[in-house]
Amino acid sequence: MELAQMQKSLQDYTKSLFLEGVLDSQFLQLQQLQDESNPDFVSQVVTLFFQDSDRILNDLSLSLDQQVVDFKKVDPHVHQLKGSSSSIGAQRVKNACVVFRSFCEQQNVEACHRCLQQVKQEYYLVKNRLETLFKLEQQIVASGGMIPAMELGF
Amino acid sequence: MTVEQGVQAVDQFPVGMRVLAVDDDQTCLLILETLLHRCQYHVTTTDKAQTALELLRENKNKFDLVISDVDMPDMDGFKLLELVGLEMDLPVIMLSAHSDPKYVMKGVKHGACDYLLKPVRIEELKNIWQHVVRKSKLKKMKGIVTNGESEGNSDQNGVRANRKRKDQLEEKDEEEQEQERGNDKKPRVIWTRELHNKFLAAVDHVGIKNAVPKKILDLMNVDNLTRENVASHLQKFRLALKKITNEAKQQANMAAANSHFMQMSSLKGFGSFHHSPIPLGSSQFHGGAATMRHYPSNRTFAGMFPHVSSSLPRNLHNDGGHMLQGTPFPPLENLHINSNNKAFPSFASQQSSLLVAPSMVLEGHQQSTSPSFSPHLEINKRLEDWSNNIPQSNVHSEPDALGWNMFGNSTNQTYFCRDTDFGSSSAAQADSLQMKQQHENIFSPMTVAQLLRSSSANEGLFMGQQKLENGFMASDAGSLDDIVNSMMTQEQSQAEFSEGDWVWVA
Numbered sequence: 001m002e003l004a005q006m007q008k009s010l011q012d013y014t015k016s017l018f019l020e021g022v023l024d025s026q027f028l029q030l031q032q033l034q035d036e037s038n039p040d041f042v043s044q045v046v047t048l049f050f051q052d053s054d055r056i057l058n059d060l061s062l063s064l065d066q067q068v069v070d071f072k073k074v075d076p077h078v079h080q081l082k083g084s085s086s087s088i089g090a091q092r093v094k095n096a097c098v099v100f101r102s103f104c105e106q107q108n109v110e111a112c113h114r115c116l117q118q119v120k121q122e123y124y125l126v127k128n129r130l131e132t133l134f135k136l137e138q139q140i141v142a143s144g145g146m147i148p149a150m151e152l153g154f
Numbered sequence: 155m156t157v158e159q160g161v162q163a164v165d166q167f168p169v170g171m172r173v174l175a176v177d178d179d180q181t182c183l184l185i186l187e188t189l190l191h192r193c194q195y196h197v198t199t200t201d202k203a204q205t206a207l208e209l210l211r212e213n214k215n216k217f218d219l220v221i222s223d224v225d226m227p228d229m230d231g232f233k234l235l236e237l238v239g240l241e242m243d244l245p246v247i248m249l250s251a252h253s254d255p256k257y258v259m260k261g262v263k264h265g266a267c268d269y270l271l272k273p274v275r276i277e278e279l280k281n282i283w284q285h286v287v288r289k290s291k292l293k294k295m296k297g298i299v300t301n302g303e304s305e306g307n308s309d310q311n312g313v314r315a316n317r318k319r320k321d322q323l324e325e326k327d328e329e330e331q332e333q334e335r336g337n338d339k340k341p342r343v344i345w346t347r348e349l350h351n352k353f354l355a356a357v358d359h360v361g362i363k364n365a366v367p368k369k370i371l372d373l374m375n376v377d378n379l380t381r382e383n384v385a386s387h388l389q390k391f392r393l394a395l396k397k398i399t400n401e402a403k404q405q406a407n408m409a410a411a412n413s414h415f416m417q418m419s420s421l422k423g424f425g426s427f428h429h430s431p432i433p434l435g436s437s438q439f440h441g442g443a444a445t446m447r448h449y450p451s452n453r454t455f456a457g458m459f460p461h462v463s464s465s466l467p468r469n470l471h472n473d474g475g476h477m478l479q480g481t482p483f484p485p486l487e488n489l490h491i492n493s494n495n496k497a498f499p500s501f502a503s504q505q506s507s508l509l510v511a512p513s514m515v516l517e518g519h520q521q522s523t524s525p526s527f528s529p530h531l532e533i534n535k536r537l538e539d540w541s542n543n544i545p546q547s548n549v550h551s552e553p554d555a556l557g558w559n560m561f562g563n564s565t566n567q568t569y570f571c572r573d574t575d576f577g578s579s580s581a582a583q584a585d586s587l588q589m590k591q592q593h594e595n596i597f598s599p600m601t602v603a604q605l606l607r608s609s610s611a612n613e614g615l616f617m618g619q620q621k622l623e624n625g626f627m628a629s630d631a632g633s634l635d636d637i638v639n640s641m642m643t644q645e646q647s648q649a650e651f652s653e654g655d656w657v658w659v660a
Binding site for chain 2: 026029030033038041044045048049051052076079080082083084086087088089
């Protein structure tokens with residue numbers, strides 16, 4: 001593949017993620033923080049996010065599967081996930097967490113289960129997309145090119 | 155981008171500012187760290203609040219600012235905030251994904267300098283250095299107040315100070331040593347307004363019954379102030395208060411004898427205000443610094459009153475532009491009765507005794523009321539209308555004219571000057587003016603009022619409940635508007651008080 005083409009693909013791909021609402025402007029901020037002194041910043045952060053989130057989602061599944069659900073445990077997890085997802089710009093994950101929390105407050109176990117599913121879904125989606133994104137970037141870099149700066153015109 | 159940031163900073167200060175970042179979420183912590191680096195701060199991170207505390211305790215001068223997440227597993231962020239504020243007095247910024255205002259409120263109450271919402275943006279972090287500057291400026295100012303006094307003091311200890319010829323700091327140290335040694339050349343403490351206000355705040359805090367010099371000294375938290383200074387000041391304060399209360403009682407008794415006074419029970423809604431008569435022109439008051447002040451007992455009352463500007467004196471000339479500020483009182487519409495009523499002569503007999511409802515502030519200028527007190531403005535407008543309808547002579551019949559200060563704080567040294575004119579009283583006016591000039595806010599409103607209250611001059615002051623008008627003060631007025639409305643209806647329904655009742659609103 002041509003370098004220019006790859007770069008174009010990357011741009012289009014990234015744009016689509018924003019348009020779909022999978023990512024928001026916070027992700028852009030992260031990208032802007034990446035520079036020569038910090039070349040892997042974004043992937044570093046995102047990797048951390050994946051690690052943390054995997055753990056949290058696991059804990060959440062366990063908590064909700066209990067006979068008696070302890071919402072005092074569930075809520076902080078969801079809260080943390082909300083915080084970290086918003087920090088990296090995983091908008092849909094964050095939104096799902098918000099809904100999740102409101103059901104936690106209501107102590108609605110049934111709804112919480114559904115919410116958890118929703119959150120997981122969004123999470124795997126963004127994880128998937130971001131991994132693809134990084135692959136594209138790596139290809140570009142491997143071909144000796146520069147990753148184009150993302151400019152959101154919308 | 156970094157160059158740009160460097161240029162933006164006016165002085166070099168924000169660059170290299172040392173920040174301690176605390177967040178249990180690794181992702182957020184990394185992002186925060188990077189953002190802070192981008193702002194050219196020096197960053198230390200930890201994911202445990204306990205570790206953060208240890209780092210801070212190790213050397214509190216190592217950091218300029220702390221940013222902390224609110225929800226952390228090992229310690230509540232608010233707790234950390236409190237501890238840092240208490241122990242190290244560093245500015246702390248809270249960070250949270252909770253946008254709920256009550257969390258923000260909690261943060262502010264616990265002493266947070268700022269509350270940021272996640273996800274944090276770099277623009278917000280660029281500004282956090284302001285908190286450091288602000289805080290250190292406050293510290294400096296506090297130092298200046300006390301330094302100013304010690305500077306004056308060092309002259310008195312001239313010989314010893316000269317001997318050392320070092321900078322002021324060392325002189326100060328020496329004075330401190332001297333004070334501690336308790337030698338006879340104690341530097342004289344000048345009780346400035348600010349200092350006195352601090353004193354009052356401290357007394358207020360512990361309560362007058364509990365006011366011991368040691369406690370007050372601790373609360374005041376002023377350098378170079380000794381227990382002895384506070385003790386002697388406290389003694390003077392107490393004596394002055396005793397004087398006021400005695401006089402108050404005296405006047406109260408005199409006034410009670412007349413029994414032309416009605417109490418406005420609606421005042422209860424504003425926190426049992428009591429009033430003490432303050433003789434104008436009475437020789438008792440000369441030199442008695444404390445005696446002129448009568449203040450509303452309710453601290454919140456201060457929030458009720460617009461700040462009266464010193465343009466008040468104009469009112470003394472009874473140009474009819476009198477308005478009641480704060481709680482509206484019937485007296486205005488009753489005033490017109492007083493001009494020809496029988497109560498007046500009897501009142502005139504104690505012309506010099508003025509029962510002042512602390513909340514009665516006559517002011518001719520609506521403009522001087524602060525815009526934030528709009529309900530009062532509204533009331534004032536209405537009252538002004540009434541007062542305008544009152545024949546000129548009636549204006550003079552205000553029962554009280556008094557220079558007294560509603561707000562004791564140093565920033566609002568405003569005066570409510572009441573017309574003392576009972577028909578004659580140009581002298582009284584002059585006196586009130588004079589007194590106003592003499593006594594500039596020595597005491598804060600609440601403390602004196604509290605003291606007065608506690609001395610139970612209260613009940614004696616609310617005299618003559620006998621002639622309560624129908625429904626006028628039957629029940630606590632829920633709000634100022636209610637009072638005004640009830641007053642207005644009464645005004646309409648009863649054109650005059652036939653037997654010249656003097657409606658005294660306390």
